[in-house]
Amino acid sequence: MGHTQSSFWTVVLIAAIVEFYSLLPERNQDLSLSSSTQKSHWVQGIIHVHSTFSDGGGTPEEIAKAAHQAGHDFVILTDHNNDEARKKGFEKKYEGTDLWVEMESSTPVGHAVSFFSNSEKLRNVGAERVVQATYRNFSKSESDPDLFWSIAHPSNIKNPWSRLDEFGPGWEVVNFDSSWQRQFSEQPFKFLLTVGVYPFNEYLSALRFLETYPKDFVAWDEMTRRGPGHFAYLAHDTHSKVKLNQTESLNWPGYLQTFKMASNVVFLKSPKSDDFETRKKQVYEGLREGRLAVLYQIVAPFDGNDWRIDCDGKTFTVGDSVSFKESCEAVITTPVTPFVKVVRLVKNGEIIREVVVEPGSKSPLRVPLKGAGTYRLEVLAQKHTALRILLNRLVPYVFYNPIYLQ
Numbered sequence: 503m504g505h506t507q508s509s510f511w512t513v514v515l516i517a518a519i520v521e522f523y524s525l526l527p528e529r530n531q532d533l534s535l536s537s538s539t540q541k542s543h544w545v546q547g548i549i550h551v552h553s554t555f556s557d558g559g560g561t562p563e564e565i566a567k568a569a570h571q572a573g574h575d576f577v578i579l580t581d582h583n584n585d586e587a588r589k590k591g592f593e594k595k596y597e598g599t600d601l602w603v604e605m606e607s608s609t610p611v612g613h614a615v616s617f618f619s620n621s622e623k624l625r626n627v628g629a630e631r632v633v634q635a636t637y638r639n640f641s642k643s644e645s646d647p648d649l650f651w652s653i654a655h656p657s658n659i660k661n662p663w664s665r666l667d668e669f670g671p672g673w674e675v676v677n678f679d680s681s682w683q684r685q686f687s688e689q690p691f692k693f694l695l696t697v698g699v700y701p702f703n704e705y706l707s708a709l710r711f712l713e714t715y716p717k718d719f720v721a722w723d724e725m726t727r728r729g730p731g732h733f734a735y736l737a738h739d740t741h742s743k744v745k746l747n748q749t750e751s752l753n754w755p756g757y758l759q760t761f762k763m764a765s766n767v768v769f770l771k772s773p774k775s776d777d778f779e780t781r782k783k784q785v786y787e788g789l790r791e792g793r794l795a796v797l798y799q800i801v802a803p804f805d806g807n808d809w810r811i812d813c814d815g816k817t818f819t820v821g822d823s824v825s826f827k828e829s830c831e832a833v834i835t836t837p838v839t840p841f842v843k844v845v846r847l848v849k850n851g852e853i854i855r856e857v858v859v860e861p862g863s864k865s866p867l868r869v870p871l872k873g874a875g876t877y878r879l880e881v882l883a884q885k886h887t888a889l890r891i892l893l894n895r896l897v898p899y900v901f902y903n904p905i906y907l908q
Contacts, residue, residue: 520888520889521888521889521891522706524887524888524889525706525709525885525886525887543771543772544769544770544804545576545767546574546766546768546804547577547599547766547785548569548765548766549578549615549736549766549789550578550606550677550738551565551578551738552579552580552581552582553565553581553587555584556582556583557741557743558581558741558742558743559743560757562592562601563592565577565757566596566599568756568761569599569601569757569761570597570598570599571758571761572758572762572765573799574765575598576602576781577599577602578601578602578604579601579603580604582606583605583606583629584629585603585618585629585632587603588619588625602619602782604618605618605629605633606654607632607633607636607637607651610637611637611663611664612653612656612663613653613655613658613663614637614652614653614670615674615737616632616633616651617650618636620783620786621646623635636649636651640665640668650672650790651670651672652671652735653672653673654677654739655674655679656674656677656721657677657680657717657718658679658680659680669728671731671732672734672735673718673721673722673735674718674734674735674736674739675718675734675736676714676718676736676764677739678739678763678764679737679741680715681711681713682711682755685711685713695892706887708762708800709801709885709897710893712763712764712798712800712801723850723851723876723878726876726878726903726904730792730906732792733789733791733792733794733821734903735766735794735796736764736766736796740755740757742755763798763799763800765797766796767804768793768794769788769820771788771793792820792821792904794820795807795820795900796900798898798899801897801899802883802899805837806836807835807881807900808833808834808866809834809879809902811871811905812830812831813826813827813829814829818905820902820904822905824906824907825908826874826907830870831870831871832869832871834867834868834879835866838862838863839861841861841883842861843858843882843883844881844883844884844896845858845859845867845879845880845881846880846882847869847877847879848879848880849875849876849877855869873907876905877906878901879900879901880900880901880902882896882898882899884896885897
């Protein structure tokens with residue numbers, strides 16, 4: 503009896519070890535964003551992060567260093583109602599990574615990320631004036647052509663956006679900080695298991711965390727159905743600081759931890775400039791026009807991904823608006839990967855085509871389009887552990903902003 507019990511628990515222990523340390527197919531070992539030698543018309547980076555100038559746990563230099571270590575081209579700092587980092591000269595290039603300073607504004611209807619630094623009227627007037635201008639822009643009582651903004655963490659448990667009957671130009675379709683809070687509040691056991699896995703398998707822990715919130719995607723589709731001029735992105739909203747009591751805090755989750763997980767790919771109209779200010783204008787133009795995609799590079803780098811719409815021999819990409827023709831077709835390319843991918847073409851919020859791409863496949867998909875509408879693309883990856891207990895599901899890989907067929 504004793505020998506049988508001993509053998510049973512030995513098997514259980516071995517199975518647990520296999521499950522904790524496995525992930526099939528094997529992880530992508532190259533966590534850098536891209537090794538492409540042709541990466542001249544797109545950049546990748548972090549949007550929405552907090553420093554010691556508000557409630558963050560790291561300095562702007564530490565944030566820039568973490569972004570550089572994770573392979574990012576840029577990071578946009580957005581402290582709460584505070585632009586001191588810009589005034590004190592922290593907006594600059596750090597070891598190949600640009601750091602730009604904007605602000606998270608606390609308006610009467612919720613938090614918004616204000617991209618104000620290119621505005622002649624707002625760049626030097628103080629944080630309070632930026633908050634007021636952002637809210638007046640939302641309420642349509644004032645317009646500044648050089649100010650653009652996005653709704654921040656729209657479904658946050660503590661600070662949700664309260665006016666979903668009205669949309670701004672931008673939308674945080676994924677917010678990591680809100681995801682942590684939601685999982686902890688609604689699925690505490692799952693959250694604790696995800697955190698508990700981390701010391702043994704950081705990669706598996708990250709993939710368990712990668713979940714999207716359907717409500718925010720429904721609202722995103724509702725926003726873009728109203729036409730061009732909108733953009734959606736992934737917000738890290740990383741603070742690297744959790745208060746334990748009045749005097750002590752924990753620097754978790756860390757900047758590098760979250761920066762390695764995902765990023766935003768911004769497509770440029772011209773090759774990336776060598777000039778700091780020109781690069782900023784290029785990236786901000788791409789953001790504002792919706793020429794971007796959300797990338798979970800912990801799954802795989804961006805190289806090899808592409809989607810466009812061809813109409814009468816002309817090519818259109820994310821953010822573009824074009825008149826519908828009977829000849830229009832979506833052309834979708836994904837990289838060769840060791841895992842199964844699921845490609846979803848979405849029109850006006852409804853999945854109109856879903857294709858399973860097997861490992862090793864590299865032929866582009868061509869999908870004839872029927873009728874005008876707002877088209878966007880999702881690519882997901884099938885990931886699982888050896889016993890399929892800790893993980894067995896589709897995880898997000900790439901989400902593209904829409905192409906508009908009028």
